[in-house]
Amino acid sequence: MPSATMIAIVGAGELGVEIAQAVALGGWPVVLHDTDESALRRAVGRISRRLEKAARLGRLSAQEARRARRVFTLSSDLAACAPAGLVIEAIQDRMGLKGALFQALDALVSPDAILATSTNTLSVTRLAAPTRHPQRVIGLHFPRPAHVMRLVEVVRTPTTRQDILDQAMLLVRGFAKTPLLVDDTPGLIVNRVAQAYFSEALRLLDGGGLDEATVDRLLEAAGFPMGPFRLMDFLGVDRVLEMTESLYEATFHVPRYRPQPRLQRLVEAGRIGRGNPLGGFFPAPPKDGS
Amino acid sequence: MRVLIVGEVPFVDTLAGLCLAKNHKVDLFVADDLEGQETLDKMVRAASRCQIAIESLNDSRESKQWLVEGIEANISDEAILLVSALAASATEVASWTERPARVAGYGLLPPIAVTGLVEFAPALQTDFDTAARARRFWEELGFSVVRVPDGTGLVRPRMVCGLINETVQTMTAHNLSAEAADSAVQLGLNHPRGPLSWADEIGLDVVVGTLEGLWRAWGDERYHPAPLLRQKVYAGHLGRKAGRGFYDYDANAPRSSAS
Numbered sequence: 001m002p003s004a005t006m007i008a009i010v011g012a013g014e015l016g017v018e019i020a021q022a023v024a025l026g027g028w029p030v031v032l033h034d035t036d037e038s039a040l041r042r043a044v045g046r047i048s049r050r051l052e053k054a055a056r057l058g059r060l061s062a063q064e065a066r067r068a069r070r071v072f073t074l075s076s077d078l079a080a081c082a083p084a085g086l087v088i089e090a091i092q093d094r095m096g097l098k099g100a101l102f103q104a105l106d107a108l109v110s111p112d113a114i115l116a117t118s119t120n121t122l123s124v125t126r127l128a129a130p131t132r133h134p135q136r137v138i139g140l141h142f143p144r145p146a147h148v149m150r151l152v153e154v155v156r157t158p159t160t161r162q163d164i165l166d167q168a169m170l171l172v173r174g175f176a177k178t179p180l181l182v183d184d185t186p187g188l189i190v191n192r193v194a195q196a197y198f199s200e201a202l203r204l205l206d207g208g209g210l211d212e213a214t215v216d217r218l219l220e221a222a223g224f225p226m227g228p229f230r231l232m233d234f235l236g237v238d239r240v241l242e243m244t245e246s247l248y249e250a251t252f253h254v255p256r257y258r259p260q261p262r263l264q265r266l267v268e269a270g271r272i273g274r275g276n277p278l279g280g281f282f283p284a285p286p287k288d289g290s
Numbered sequence: 291m292r293v294l295i296v297g298e299v300p301f302v303d304t305l306a307g308l309c310l311a312k313n314h315k316v317d318l319f320v321a322d323d324l325e326g327q328e329t330l331d332k333m334v335r336a337a338s339r340c341q342i343a344i345e346s347l348n349d350s351r352e353s354k355q356w357l358v359e360g361i362e363a364n365i366s367d368e369a370i371l372l373v374s375a376l377a378a379s380a381t382e383v384a385s386w387t388e389r390p391a392r393v394a395g396y397g398l399l400p401p402i403a404v405t406g407l408v409e410f411a412p413a414l415q416t417d418f419d420t421a422a423r424a425r426r427f428w429e430e431l432g433f434s435v436v437r438v439p440d441g442t443g444l445v446r447p448r449m450v451c452g453l454i455n456e457t458v459q460t461m462t463a464h465n466l467s468a469e470a471a472d473s474a475v476q477l478g479l480n481h482p483r484g485p486l487s488w489a490d491e492i493g494l495d496v497v498v499g500t501l502e503g504l505w506r507a508w509g510d511e512r513y514h515p516a517p518l519l520r521q522k523v524y525a526g527h528l529g530r531k532a533g534r535g536f537y538d539y540d541a542n543a544p545r546s547s548a549s
């Protein structure tokens with residue numbers, strides 16, 4: 001991969017923004033694309049604030065933060081991604097949408113460019129198959145929050161070319177992340193172990209006589225930064241439910257991945273966590289200054 | 291107080307250290323040594339003298355039952371018996387004894403001294419006096435006591451053995467080394483330690499014993515021990531206490547085991 005490679009991120013939602021920030025630390029020019037211009041403007045504001053905070057906390061030098069802010073180009077026109085050597089899509093996790101985007105990107109970028117999906121639930125192999133060059137399609141799964149967690153799962157399909165994987169591993173190291181090469185299987189590694197943490201905690205409640213706060217307290221005392229219920233609130237109860245549902249479907253219903261009615265009821269009640277005023281497993285924390 | 295402690299490393303030696311630090315008189319027996327008649331006789335004599343007996347043997351229900359019956363038959367009427375509720379619930383363990391009212395359950399997970407919390411689970415049969423004495427004993431050792439409902443594996447051992455089981459299955463499906471799987475979980479999920487290195491600390495036989503107990507209790511395939519876990523137990527690669535598990539411990543620093 002030439003040092004002047006441009007990296008394109010498609011989709012300026014929460015995940016796309018987190019990935020854009022992570023990638024910016026690699027020093028390559030970054031194009032952030034979204035059809036929604038206001039989403040792009042919000043994205044830049046968010047990234048700048050987070051980089052400033054990281055510099056303030058000493059996680060980045062002031063110079064690194066300044067440089068990372070300068071690498072961005074914003075564009076609402078997909079054609080701006082054409083010169084990219086690596087495109088990472090982070091749009092909604094729907095096969096139809098991602099499939100159409102991959103067809104468009106496949107026709108747009110050079111045949112040597114790497115096309116990567118950030119999906120953590122859909123089959124990368126299925127996304128790759130209809131493109132003209134499926135051998136350059138990979139998955140790049142950034143565990144959330146993507147700008148914080150150090151691992152990236154590099155997903156290989158049965159058709160991915162080895163030199164594409166080698167380049168992807170190098171690029172990920174360039175983002176100061178640790179790449180782990182995995183096969184395209186449901187849940188990869190991280191999501192399977194994550195669901196074991198969540199689903200076992202939920203099943204503990206099924207035995208009766210335990211509450212969420214006690215479970216969290218016990219696990220946090222054992223060194224986990226967040227107990228399972230606090231972590232589900234942080235990541236989003238709805239997202240955890242989606243993750244288990246897709247894992248259950250994709251494995252053709254392996255019983256231990258069966259989603260939990262308890263999660264579904266919370267989502268139905270709007271208690272999805274992640275700062276939502278209705279809360280999640282626990283009530284929402286009061287907003288600063290209120 | 292005179293305390294009898296019987297079971298497996300690293301649970302029993304850590305507990306013995308904590309008891310000695312509080313000036314209790316300790317009789318410590320490691321389960322493997324009880325195969326010799328002479329040691330067994332010594333354990334029986336020690337049992338008859340103790341005021342508190344602590345059991346921690348979780349490699350299988352059968353060996354746990356053998357040990358618990360052996361201890362309980364020899365302790366005095368005034369003594370209470372604290373049983374580790376990993377491979378079986380405290381209520382099931384109490385049902386093996388002559389006087390189940392004086393049996394209470396607890397749960398600890400290595401690294402024991404660091405975590406500072408003990409899960410405290412009276413059995414359905416436990417009487418008030420036993421529960422009160424058990425709680426006081428744990429508190430005086432320096433633990434924060436967290437009352438949890440009795441059930442196989444209680445909370446932390448059940449959660450952690452579940453994480454270990456899923457990690458082993460994922461690792462074999464992806465052909466990963468132990469280091470790669472552990473670092474994926476630590477870097478991708480911020481867990482405090484890799485599940486495989488944690489399994490080595492706990493003892494792979496204890497992990498399998500706990501999973502089998504959960505399997506009996508719930509009948510859910512999630513608790514079926516991963517085949518590689520059983521293979522390692524068959525081979526005697528039980529973890530740090532055996533010098534070899536998912537990692538090798540012969541040298542100072544842990545390395546990935548060749549198999």
